[in-house]
Amino acid sequence: MxxxxxxxxxxxxxxxxxxxxxxxxxxxxxxxxxxSTGRGKESIALAIAKDYIPEGCTLSPVFLxxxxxKEKLEKAWDHVSLEIAEHLDQGRNTVFLTVGDPxxxxxxxxxxxxxxxxxxxxxxxPGVPSFCAAASAAGLPLGEGDEKIAIIPWNAGxxxxxxxxxxxxxxxxxxxxxxLTGVLQLIREGGFFxxxxxxxRCGHDNEHIETDLxxxxxxxxxxxxxxxxxxxxx
Amino acid sequence: MxxxxxxxxxxxxxxxxxxxxxxxxxxxxxxxxxxSTGRGKESIALAIAKDYIPEGCTLSPVFLxxxxxKEKLEKAWDHVSLEIAEHLDQGRNTVFLTVGDPxxxxxxxxxxxxxxxxxxxxxxxPGVPSFCAAASAAGLPLGEGDEKIAIIPWNAGxxxxxxxxxxxxxxxxxxxxxxLTGVLQLIREGGFFxxxxxxxRCGHDNEHIETDLxxxxxxxxxxxxxxxxxxxxx
Numbered sequence: 001m002x003x004x005x006x007x008x009x010x011x012x013x014x015x016x017x018x019x020x021x022x023x024x025x026x027x028x029x030x031x032x033x034x035x036s037t038g039r040g041k042e043s044i045a046l047a048i049a050k051d052y053i054p055e056g057c058t059l060s061p062v063f064l065x066x067x068x069x070k071e072k073l074e075k076a077w078d079h080v081s082l083e084i085a086e087h088l089d090q091g092r093n094t095v096f097l098t099v100g101d102p103x104x105x106x107x108x109x110x111x112x113x114x115x116x117x118x119x120x121x122x123x124x125x126p127g128v129p130s131f132c133a134a135a136s137a138a139g140l141p142l143g144e145g146d147e148k149i150a151i152i153p154w155n156a157g158x159x160x161x162x163x164x165x166x167x168x169x170x171x172x173x174x175x176x177x178x179x180l181t182g183v184l185q186l187i188r189e190g191g192f193f194x195x196x197x198x199x200x201r202c203g204h205d206n207e208h209i210e211t212d213l214x215x216x217x218x219x220x221x222x223x224x225x226x227x228x229x230x231x232x233x234x
Numbered sequence: 235m236x237x238x239x240x241x242x243x244x245x246x247x248x249x250x251x252x253x254x255x256x257x258x259x260x261x262x263x264x265x266x267x268x269x270s271t272g273r274g275k276e277s278i279a280l281a282i283a284k285d286y287i288p289e290g291c292t293l294s295p296v297f298l299x300x301x302x303x304k305e306k307l308e309k310a311w312d313h314v315s316l317e318i319a320e321h322l323d324q325g326r327n328t329v330f331l332t333v334g335d336p337x338x339x340x341x342x343x344x345x346x347x348x349x350x351x352x353x354x355x356x357x358x359x360p361g362v363p364s365f366c367a368a369a370s371a372a373g374l375p376l377g378e379g380d381e382k383i384a385i386i387p388w389n390a391g392x393x394x395x396x397x398x399x400x401x402x403x404x405x406x407x408x409x410x411x412x413x414l415t416g417v418l419q420l421i422r423e424g425g426f427f428x429x430x431x432x433x434x435r436c437g438h439d440n441e442h443i444e445t446d447l448x449x450x451x452x453x454x455x456x457x458x459x460x461x462x463x464x465x466x467x468x
Contacts, residue, residue, distance in 0.1 A: 016253065017360065019252060020249075020252060020253075101370075105379070109378050124369075128243075136335075139350065141346075142338050143387065150383070
Protein backbone atom coordinates (compact mmCIF):
# COMPACT_ATOMS: atom_id res chain seq x y z
CA MET A 1 0.00 0.00 0.00
CA UNK A 2 1.17 3.50 -0.80
CA UNK A 3 2.20 5.79 2.04
CA UNK A 4 0.53 9.09 2.85
CA UNK A 5 2.23 12.45 2.38
CA UNK A 6 1.88 14.79 5.37
CA UNK A 7 2.65 18.49 5.52
CA UNK A 8 3.21 19.27 9.17
CA UNK A 9 3.34 22.78 10.62
CA UNK A 10 5.55 22.78 13.70
CA UNK A 11 4.86 26.36 14.79
CA UNK A 12 7.20 29.32 15.16
CA UNK A 13 10.09 27.90 17.19
CA UNK A 14 9.16 26.80 20.71
CA UNK A 15 8.79 22.97 20.67
CA UNK A 16 5.91 23.45 23.13
CA UNK A 17 3.97 25.27 20.39
CA UNK A 18 3.72 22.05 18.36
CA UNK A 19 0.20 20.59 18.30
CA UNK A 20 -0.76 17.11 19.51
CA UNK A 21 -1.77 16.28 15.95
CA UNK A 22 1.68 17.13 14.59
CA UNK A 23 3.26 14.93 17.27
CA UNK A 24 0.91 12.02 16.46
CA UNK A 25 1.77 12.26 12.75
CA UNK A 26 5.51 12.54 13.46
CA UNK A 27 5.43 9.45 15.70
CA UNK A 28 4.14 7.37 12.75
CA UNK A 29 6.55 8.89 10.22
CA UNK A 30 8.98 6.71 8.32
CA UNK A 31 10.59 9.52 6.34
CA UNK A 32 10.89 13.17 7.43
CA UNK A 33 11.98 15.84 4.95
CA UNK A 34 12.94 19.27 6.20
CA UNK A 35 14.09 22.48 4.53
CA SER A 36 17.77 23.19 5.01
CA THR A 37 19.86 26.17 3.96
CA GLY A 38 23.00 24.13 3.43
CA ARG A 39 25.01 21.06 4.37
CA GLY A 40 26.04 21.07 8.01
CA LYS A 41 23.71 23.96 8.80
CA GLU A 42 21.03 23.56 11.42
CA SER A 43 17.44 23.25 10.17
CA ILE A 44 15.02 25.30 12.27
CA ALA A 45 12.07 23.02 11.48
CA LEU A 46 14.08 19.91 12.43
CA ALA A 47 15.32 21.53 15.66
CA ILE A 48 11.70 22.19 16.70
CA ALA A 49 10.46 18.70 15.80
CA LYS A 50 13.42 16.46 16.60
CA ASP A 51 12.16 15.24 20.00
CA TYR A 52 8.98 13.93 18.35
CA ILE A 53 10.62 11.97 15.51
CA PRO A 54 10.92 8.22 16.14
CA GLU A 55 14.25 6.40 16.09
CA GLY A 56 15.02 4.73 12.80
CA CYS A 57 13.10 7.35 10.81
CA THR A 58 14.88 8.44 7.62
CA LEU A 59 15.81 12.14 7.81
CA SER A 60 16.19 13.87 4.47
CA PRO A 61 17.26 17.52 4.14
CA VAL A 62 15.76 19.47 1.24
CA PHE A 63 18.16 21.99 -0.30
CA LEU A 64 16.51 24.57 -2.52
CA UNK A 65 18.45 27.05 -4.65
CA UNK A 66 18.53 30.57 -3.14
CA UNK A 67 17.06 32.17 -6.23
CA UNK A 68 13.90 33.90 -7.41
CA UNK A 69 14.28 32.27 -10.85
CA LYS A 70 10.94 30.45 -11.18
CA GLU A 71 12.27 27.90 -13.68
CA LYS A 72 15.13 26.81 -11.42
CA LEU A 73 12.79 26.63 -8.43
CA GLU A 74 10.22 24.56 -10.31
CA LYS A 75 12.93 22.10 -11.33
CA ALA A 76 14.01 21.79 -7.72
CA TRP A 77 10.41 21.27 -6.51
CA ASP A 78 9.89 18.63 -9.22
CA HIS A 79 13.03 16.86 -8.05
CA VAL A 80 11.98 16.80 -4.38
CA SER A 81 8.48 15.68 -5.37
CA LEU A 82 9.94 12.70 -7.23
CA GLU A 83 11.90 11.76 -4.10
CA ILE A 84 8.71 11.98 -2.01
CA ALA A 85 6.75 9.91 -4.56
CA GLU A 86 9.40 7.17 -4.41
CA HIS A 87 9.04 6.93 -0.64
CA LEU A 88 5.25 6.84 -0.93
CA ASP A 89 5.38 4.16 -3.63
CA GLN A 90 7.41 2.03 -1.23
CA GLY A 91 4.66 2.40 1.36
CA ARG A 92 6.39 4.89 3.64
CA ASN A 93 4.50 7.63 5.46
CA THR A 94 6.44 10.73 4.51
CA VAL A 95 6.38 14.06 6.32
CA PHE A 96 7.52 17.47 5.13
CA LEU A 97 8.20 19.82 8.07
CA THR A 98 7.28 23.48 7.90
CA VAL A 99 8.04 26.24 10.39
CA GLY A 100 4.78 28.02 11.25
CA ASP A 101 1.79 26.95 9.13
CA PRO A 102 2.15 24.84 5.94
CA UNK A 103 -0.38 26.86 3.89
CA UNK A 104 1.31 30.20 4.60
CA UNK A 105 4.46 30.90 2.54
CA UNK A 106 5.90 27.39 2.84
CA UNK A 107 7.79 25.33 0.27
CA UNK A 108 5.27 22.65 1.20
CA UNK A 109 2.66 24.38 -1.01
CA UNK A 110 4.63 23.54 -4.16
CA UNK A 111 5.29 19.94 -3.11
CA UNK A 112 1.69 19.46 -1.94
CA UNK A 113 0.22 20.47 -5.30
CA UNK A 114 2.57 18.16 -7.22
CA UNK A 115 2.00 15.13 -4.97
CA UNK A 116 -1.75 15.73 -4.86
CA UNK A 117 -1.97 16.06 -8.65
CA UNK A 118 -0.04 12.78 -8.99
CA UNK A 119 -2.89 11.09 -7.11
CA UNK A 120 -1.29 10.34 -3.76
CA UNK A 121 -3.06 10.68 -0.40
CA UNK A 122 -2.08 13.97 1.24
CA UNK A 123 -2.87 15.38 4.68
CA UNK A 124 -1.94 18.84 5.91
CA UNK A 125 -1.57 19.57 9.62
CA PRO A 126 -1.91 23.30 10.33
CA GLY A 127 0.41 25.05 12.78
CA VAL A 128 0.70 28.27 14.77
CA PRO A 129 1.95 30.98 12.36
CA SER A 130 4.93 33.07 13.48
CA PHE A 131 2.91 36.31 13.39
CA CYS A 132 0.38 34.94 15.88
CA ALA A 133 3.18 33.88 18.24
CA ALA A 134 4.81 37.29 17.78
CA ALA A 135 1.54 39.06 18.65
CA SER A 136 1.22 36.98 21.83
CA ALA A 137 4.87 37.54 22.80
CA ALA A 138 4.64 41.29 22.18
CA GLY A 139 1.17 41.68 23.70
CA LEU A 140 -0.06 43.38 20.53
CA PRO A 141 -3.60 42.46 19.39
CA LEU A 142 -3.76 41.88 15.63
CA GLY A 143 -7.49 42.03 15.01
CA GLU A 144 -10.21 43.49 17.23
CA GLY A 145 -13.90 43.56 16.33
CA ASP A 146 -14.24 44.49 12.66
CA GLU A 147 -10.59 45.40 12.08
CA LYS A 148 -9.06 44.25 8.82
CA ILE A 149 -5.55 42.82 8.67
CA ALA A 150 -3.07 42.95 5.77
CA ILE A 151 -0.28 40.38 5.57
CA ILE A 152 2.57 41.59 3.39
CA PRO A 153 5.73 39.60 2.63
CA TRP A 154 8.26 42.32 1.94
CA ASN A 155 10.91 41.89 -0.69
CA ALA A 156 13.23 44.32 -2.39
CA GLY A 157 11.31 46.19 -5.07
CA UNK A 158 8.01 46.22 -3.20
CA UNK A 159 5.77 48.91 -4.63
CA UNK A 160 2.73 48.96 -2.35
CA UNK A 161 1.29 52.45 -1.77
CA UNK A 162 0.44 53.76 1.69
CA UNK A 163 -3.11 54.48 0.45
CA UNK A 164 -3.69 50.83 -0.31
CA UNK A 165 -3.40 50.19 3.43
CA UNK A 166 -6.19 52.68 4.25
CA UNK A 167 -8.88 50.01 4.83
CA UNK A 168 -6.61 48.09 7.22
CA UNK A 169 -6.25 48.65 10.97
CA UNK A 170 -3.44 46.15 11.37
CA UNK A 171 -0.58 45.03 9.18
CA UNK A 172 1.91 42.20 9.36
CA UNK A 173 5.14 42.66 7.38
CA UNK A 174 7.17 39.51 6.75
CA UNK A 175 10.75 39.18 5.44
CA UNK A 176 11.48 42.76 6.44
CA UNK A 177 15.26 42.37 6.69
CA UNK A 178 15.69 42.64 2.90
CA UNK A 179 14.66 46.30 2.82
CA LEU A 180 13.99 47.69 6.29
CA THR A 181 14.19 51.31 5.09
CA GLY A 182 11.42 50.70 2.56
CA VAL A 183 9.16 48.94 5.09
CA LEU A 184 9.63 51.63 7.71
CA GLN A 185 8.82 54.35 5.17
CA LEU A 186 5.54 52.66 4.20
CA ILE A 187 4.66 52.05 7.85
CA ARG A 188 5.26 55.72 8.60
CA GLU A 189 3.25 56.96 5.58
CA GLY A 190 0.42 54.54 6.37
CA GLY A 191 0.10 55.77 9.96
CA PHE A 192 1.28 52.53 11.57
CA PHE A 193 4.66 53.68 12.89
CA UNK A 194 3.98 54.59 16.52
CA UNK A 195 2.29 51.26 17.24
CA UNK A 196 4.72 49.10 15.30
CA UNK A 197 6.77 46.32 16.89
CA UNK A 198 9.59 44.25 15.39
CA UNK A 199 9.95 40.66 16.55
CA UNK A 200 13.03 38.62 15.64
CA ARG A 201 13.44 34.84 16.11
CA CYS A 202 10.06 34.53 17.81
CA GLY A 203 9.87 31.54 20.14
CA HIS A 204 13.63 30.89 19.95
CA ASP A 205 16.16 31.36 22.76
CA ASN A 206 17.43 34.53 21.12
CA GLU A 207 13.98 36.09 20.60
CA HIS A 208 14.13 39.89 20.47
CA ILE A 209 11.25 42.36 20.62
CA GLU A 210 11.82 45.99 19.63
CA THR A 211 8.93 48.27 20.55
CA ASP A 212 10.48 51.46 19.19
CA LEU A 213 10.74 51.26 15.41
CA UNK A 214 12.74 54.51 15.24
CA UNK A 215 15.57 52.66 17.01
CA UNK A 216 15.85 50.44 13.94
CA UNK A 217 16.40 52.98 11.23
CA UNK A 218 20.16 52.57 11.01
CA UNK A 219 20.41 48.91 11.97
CA UNK A 220 20.58 45.54 10.32
CA UNK A 221 17.98 43.14 11.62
CA UNK A 222 17.92 39.35 11.79
CA UNK A 223 16.64 37.50 8.71
CA UNK A 224 13.87 35.92 10.83
CA UNK A 225 12.20 39.22 11.70
CA UNK A 226 8.68 40.48 11.19
CA UNK A 227 6.87 43.69 12.01
CA UNK A 228 3.40 43.87 13.53
CA UNK A 229 1.70 47.25 13.34
CA UNK A 230 -1.56 48.81 14.41
CA UNK A 231 -2.85 52.06 12.98
CA UNK A 232 -2.43 55.09 15.22
CA UNK A 233 -5.79 56.43 16.33
CA UNK A 234 -6.50 59.80 14.75
CA MET B 235 1.47 35.61 45.86
CA UNK B 236 -0.75 36.79 43.04
CA UNK B 237 -1.75 34.34 40.34
CA UNK B 238 -0.92 34.77 36.65
CA UNK B 239 -3.54 35.45 33.98
CA UNK B 240 -3.23 33.27 30.88
CA UNK B 241 -4.93 33.73 27.54
CA UNK B 242 -4.90 30.33 25.90
CA UNK B 243 -5.68 29.70 22.24
CA UNK B 244 -7.10 26.19 21.84
CA UNK B 245 -7.21 26.15 18.04
CA UNK B 246 -10.14 25.80 15.66
CA UNK B 247 -12.04 22.79 17.03
CA UNK B 248 -10.12 19.52 16.89
CA UNK B 249 -8.72 18.82 20.41
CA UNK B 250 -5.62 17.41 18.67
CA UNK B 251 -4.89 20.90 17.31
CA UNK B 252 -4.21 22.16 20.84
CA UNK B 253 -0.51 22.87 21.48
CA UNK B 254 1.59 21.25 24.21
CA UNK B 255 2.03 24.68 25.78
CA UNK B 256 -1.72 25.19 26.07
CA UNK B 257 -2.03 21.78 27.73
CA UNK B 258 0.79 22.55 30.18
CA UNK B 259 -0.86 25.83 31.18
CA UNK B 260 -4.30 24.21 31.50
CA UNK B 261 -2.88 21.47 33.77
CA UNK B 262 -1.74 24.13 36.26
CA UNK B 263 -4.96 26.18 36.04
CA UNK B 264 -7.04 26.82 39.14
CA UNK B 265 -9.75 28.84 37.39
CA UNK B 266 -10.79 28.52 33.73
CA UNK B 267 -13.07 31.13 32.16
CA UNK B 268 -14.65 30.44 28.80
CA UNK B 269 -16.95 32.39 26.49
CA SER B 270 -20.51 31.09 26.47
CA THR B 271 -23.51 32.17 24.44
CA GLY B 272 -26.01 31.35 27.17
CA ARG B 273 -26.82 29.25 30.20
CA GLY B 274 -27.06 25.56 29.39
CA LYS B 275 -25.50 26.09 25.96
CA GLU B 276 -22.33 24.29 25.02
CA SER B 277 -19.14 26.35 24.89
CA ILE B 278 -16.97 25.49 21.88
CA ALA B 279 -13.75 26.54 23.63
CA LEU B 280 -14.59 24.43 26.69
CA ALA B 281 -15.50 21.41 24.54
CA ILE B 282 -12.07 21.57 22.86
CA ALA B 283 -10.13 22.00 26.12
CA LYS B 284 -12.12 19.94 28.62
CA ASP B 285 -9.90 16.85 28.56
CA TYR B 286 -6.91 18.96 29.57
CA ILE B 287 -8.51 20.76 32.54
CA PRO B 288 -7.61 19.29 35.95
CA GLU B 289 -10.25 18.02 38.37
CA GLY B 290 -11.23 20.53 41.03
CA CYS B 291 -10.55 23.48 38.71
CA THR B 292 -13.20 26.23 38.94
CA LEU B 293 -15.05 26.61 35.63
CA SER B 294 -16.58 30.00 35.02
CA PRO B 295 -18.65 30.81 31.91
CA VAL B 296 -18.41 34.37 30.59
CA PHE B 297 -21.66 35.70 29.16
CA LEU B 298 -21.28 38.79 27.02
CA UNK B 299 -24.23 40.80 25.70
CA UNK B 300 -24.98 40.13 22.02
CA UNK B 301 -24.70 43.78 21.06
CA UNK B 302 -22.43 46.10 19.10
CA UNK B 303 -23.06 48.89 21.67
CA LYS B 304 -19.49 49.71 22.76
CA GLU B 305 -20.57 51.14 26.13
CA LYS B 306 -22.48 48.01 27.13
CA LEU B 307 -19.63 45.79 25.97
CA GLU B 308 -17.04 47.81 27.88
CA LYS B 309 -19.11 47.49 31.06
CA ALA B 310 -19.28 43.73 30.56
CA TRP B 311 -15.50 43.48 29.93
CA ASP B 312 -14.85 45.59 33.06
CA HIS B 313 -17.07 43.26 35.05
CA VAL B 314 -15.30 40.08 33.86
CA SER B 315 -11.90 41.72 34.44
CA LEU B 316 -12.85 42.42 38.07
CA GLU B 317 -13.78 38.75 38.51
CA ILE B 318 -10.41 37.71 37.04
CA ALA B 319 -8.53 40.19 39.27
CA GLU B 320 -10.24 38.73 42.35
CA HIS B 321 -9.04 35.24 41.43
CA LEU B 322 -5.51 36.53 40.79
CA ASP B 323 -5.47 38.43 44.12
CA GLN B 324 -6.28 35.17 45.85
CA GLY B 325 -3.25 33.58 44.20
CA ARG B 326 -5.08 31.50 41.59
CA ASN B 327 -3.69 30.92 38.12
CA THR B 328 -6.57 31.95 35.89
CA VAL B 329 -7.04 30.99 32.26
CA PHE B 330 -9.29 32.54 29.62
CA LEU B 331 -9.96 30.11 26.76
CA THR B 332 -10.13 31.31 23.16
CA VAL B 333 -11.08 29.37 20.06
CA GLY B 334 -8.32 29.84 17.46
CA ASP B 335 -5.68 32.40 18.42
CA PRO B 336 -6.10 34.84 21.35
CA UNK B 337 -4.71 37.90 19.50
CA UNK B 338 -7.08 37.50 16.52
CA UNK B 339 -10.65 38.70 17.11
CA UNK B 340 -10.98 37.28 20.63
CA UNK B 341 -12.73 38.73 23.68
CA UNK B 342 -9.44 37.97 25.40
CA UNK B 343 -7.93 41.11 23.85
CA UNK B 344 -10.23 43.36 25.93
CA UNK B 345 -9.63 41.41 29.15
CA UNK B 346 -5.87 41.21 28.51
CA UNK B 347 -5.48 44.97 28.18
CA UNK B 348 -7.44 45.63 31.39
CA UNK B 349 -5.60 43.01 33.48
CA UNK B 350 -2.21 44.06 32.09
CA UNK B 351 -2.91 47.76 32.80
CA UNK B 352 -3.90 46.84 36.37
CA UNK B 353 -0.37 45.49 36.84
CA UNK B 354 -0.95 41.73 36.93
CA UNK B 355 1.32 39.16 35.31
CA UNK B 356 -0.15 38.06 31.98
CA UNK B 357 0.93 35.36 29.52
CA UNK B 358 -0.63 34.69 26.14
CA UNK B 359 -0.40 31.27 24.49
CA PRO B 360 -0.95 31.50 20.72
CA GLY B 361 -3.11 28.96 18.89
CA VAL B 362 -3.83 27.71 15.38
CA PRO B 363 -6.25 30.22 13.77
CA SER B 364 -9.37 28.80 12.14
CA PHE B 365 -8.40 30.13 8.70
CA CYS B 366 -5.11 28.21 8.75
CA ALA B 367 -6.95 25.01 9.68
CA ALA B 368 -9.52 25.73 6.94
CA ALA B 369 -6.76 26.19 4.35
CA SER B 370 -5.22 22.85 5.36
CA ALA B 371 -8.59 21.08 5.33
CA ALA B 372 -9.54 22.52 1.94
CA GLY B 373 -6.06 22.15 0.41
CA LEU B 374 -6.03 25.81 -0.57
CA PRO B 375 -2.71 27.65 -0.12
CA LEU B 376 -3.17 31.09 1.43
CA GLY B 377 0.13 32.73 0.68
CA GLU B 378 2.76 31.71 -1.89
CA GLY B 379 6.00 33.57 -2.48
CA ASP B 380 5.31 37.32 -2.40
CA GLU B 381 1.50 37.06 -2.32
CA LYS B 382 -0.30 39.46 0.00
CA ILE B 383 -3.24 38.30 2.12
CA ALA B 384 -6.20 40.37 3.33
CA ILE B 385 -8.17 39.23 6.39
CA ILE B 386 -11.64 40.75 6.46
CA PRO B 387 -14.22 40.15 9.20
CA TRP B 388 -17.47 40.70 7.39
CA ASN B 389 -20.40 42.37 9.07
CA ALA B 390 -23.59 43.86 7.76
CA GLY B 391 -22.84 47.31 6.35
CA UNK B 392 -19.40 46.43 5.10
CA UNK B 393 -18.32 48.95 2.50
CA UNK B 394 -15.02 47.67 1.18
CA UNK B 395 -14.47 48.29 -2.54
CA UNK B 396 -13.31 45.56 -4.92
CA UNK B 397 -10.45 47.87 -6.01
CA UNK B 398 -9.06 47.94 -2.49
CA UNK B 399 -8.38 44.21 -2.87
CA UNK B 400 -6.27 44.77 -6.01
CA UNK B 401 -2.89 44.37 -4.26
CA UNK B 402 -3.98 41.10 -2.63
CA UNK B 403 -3.69 37.61 -4.13
CA UNK B 404 -5.56 35.91 -1.30
CA UNK B 405 -8.39 36.94 0.96
CA UNK B 406 -9.93 35.47 4.10
CA UNK B 407 -13.49 36.54 4.88
CA UNK B 408 -14.67 35.89 8.45
CA UNK B 409 -18.21 36.08 9.90
CA UNK B 410 -19.66 35.72 6.40
CA UNK B 411 -23.06 34.36 7.49
CA UNK B 412 -24.31 37.84 8.38
CA UNK B 413 -24.38 39.00 4.75
CA LEU B 414 -23.42 36.23 2.35
CA THR B 415 -24.83 38.10 -0.67
CA GLY B 416 -22.59 41.07 0.02
CA VAL B 417 -19.48 38.96 0.50
CA LEU B 418 -20.10 36.95 -2.67
CA GLN B 419 -20.61 40.14 -4.68
CA LEU B 420 -17.28 41.58 -3.51
CA ILE B 421 -15.51 38.27 -4.14
CA ARG B 422 -16.92 38.22 -7.67
CA GLU B 423 -16.01 41.86 -8.40
CA GLY B 424 -12.53 41.37 -6.95
CA GLY B 425 -11.81 38.36 -9.18
CA PHE B 426 -11.69 35.82 -6.35
CA PHE B 427 -14.89 33.91 -7.07
CA UNK B 428 -13.72 30.90 -9.07
CA UNK B 429 -11.08 29.95 -6.52
CA UNK B 430 -13.20 30.63 -3.45
CA UNK B 431 -14.02 27.99 -0.86
CA UNK B 432 -16.42 28.16 2.08
CA UNK B 433 -15.52 26.19 5.21
CA UNK B 434 -18.05 25.76 8.02
CA ARG B 435 -17.29 24.39 11.52
CA CYS B 436 -13.68 23.66 10.62
CA GLY B 437 -12.20 20.86 12.74
CA HIS B 438 -15.58 19.88 14.20
CA ASP B 439 -17.48 16.67 13.51
CA ASN B 440 -19.89 18.55 11.27
CA GLU B 441 -17.20 20.31 9.22
CA HIS B 442 -18.39 21.22 5.73
CA ILE B 443 -16.35 22.39 2.75
CA GLU B 444 -18.08 23.97 -0.25
CA THR B 445 -15.80 24.39 -3.25
CA ASP B 446 -18.42 25.92 -5.53
CA LEU B 447 -19.41 29.34 -4.24
CA UNK B 448 -22.19 29.67 -6.81
CA UNK B 449 -23.97 26.83 -4.97
CA UNK B 450 -24.29 29.15 -1.97
CA UNK B 451 -26.06 32.12 -3.49
CA UNK B 452 -29.52 31.22 -2.25
CA UNK B 453 -28.56 29.46 0.96
CA UNK B 454 -28.14 30.23 4.63
CA UNK B 455 -24.76 29.16 5.97
CA UNK B 456 -23.65 28.20 9.45
CA UNK B 457 -22.58 31.04 11.77
CA UNK B 458 -19.12 29.46 12.07
CA UNK B 459 -18.26 29.82 8.39
CA UNK B 460 -15.41 31.52 6.62
CA UNK B 461 -14.43 31.95 2.99
CA UNK B 462 -10.90 31.52 1.66
CA UNK B 463 -10.27 32.90 -1.79
CA UNK B 464 -7.40 33.12 -4.26
CA UNK B 465 -7.38 35.51 -7.17
CA UNK B 466 -8.13 33.98 -10.55
CA UNK B 467 -5.10 34.13 -12.84
CA UNK B 468 -5.69 36.52 -15.73
